[in-house]
Amino acid sequence: MWMQTWWLVKKEMINKAGSIFLTALFVMLVGVITATMLGQFIEGQRSNQFLLDLIFIGITPSFAALVMSGPYLTFQTIKTDPFTKVMGFYRSLAIPFRVLVLSRTVFMLFTLVAMSAVYYLTIFLRLQVSFIALFEVSNYLMFALFWFGYALALGGINSFIEYGTSGKMLYIFSFVMTISVVAFVLLFSLTFHVGFVELSIRLLEQYQWYAVCLSLVLGCLGFTLWYKLLYIRLGTRDYV
Known part of the structure; x- marks a missing residue:
C-alpha cells in the first residue's frame, strides 16, 4: 500500500513541479x-501585531495547499x-x-512541511543579525515548531475542501474563512489586548518545549482527524 501511495505522490510532485516552485516563491x-x-x-513596536496575527493564524495553515497552482488562480475552477x-x-x-486517500494526505503533508521549512528559514535568514542578538537559535526553533503544530492541525482542511467538495465550494470557503479569521483576530485582540504571536512567545518563554510538544501532539491529532474525514467523504461522494 505504501509503495503505491508513494508512486502516486511522486507522480503528482513531478506533474505539479511548476506549481510547487511558484508556491515556494x-x-x-x-x-x-x-x-x-x-x-x-x-x-x-506593536503597530504590525494585527497583521502578524493574520499571517500566522490565517495563512500558515494554507501552506498545506499549492496556492499558486491553476485551480487557486482562476475562477474557471468553479466551472471545471x-x-x-x-x-x-x-x-x-x-x-x-x-491508497488514493492516503496519497492525498501524504502529498498535503509534504507540501506543508516543505513550504513551512521555506517560510521559517526565510524569516530566520532575514532576522539573523538582530534575532541572534536577542534570542537563542533554539528559541526560534521552538517558535517555528509551535506554529507548525498549529498549521498541521488545520492544514488537512485544504485536502478535504479540494477533493471532498466542489470548485465552487473552494472559493466560497476561502472567502468565508478570510472574513472569519479577520473578525476572530480583531475580536480577540480587542477583548484580551494581546495578539496571538505575542501570546505564543509568552507561552514558549514559560513552558518552552512542553508547549511545543503539546502543539505538535494536537497537530498530529488534527492531521489524523482530517484524514479520517476525507476517507469518509470520498467513500460516499459521487464523481459522475
Missing part, C-alpha cells in the same frame, strides 16, 4: 514580509472543478481506495 515573499514585521515586533475530475479519474483506475 510566494511563501518566501510572505516570509520576507513576516520577518520585517517580526523584527519590528522584537524591537518593541479540476480536483473532482482528478479524483474521479483515479477512482476509475485499479487503485485501492485507501
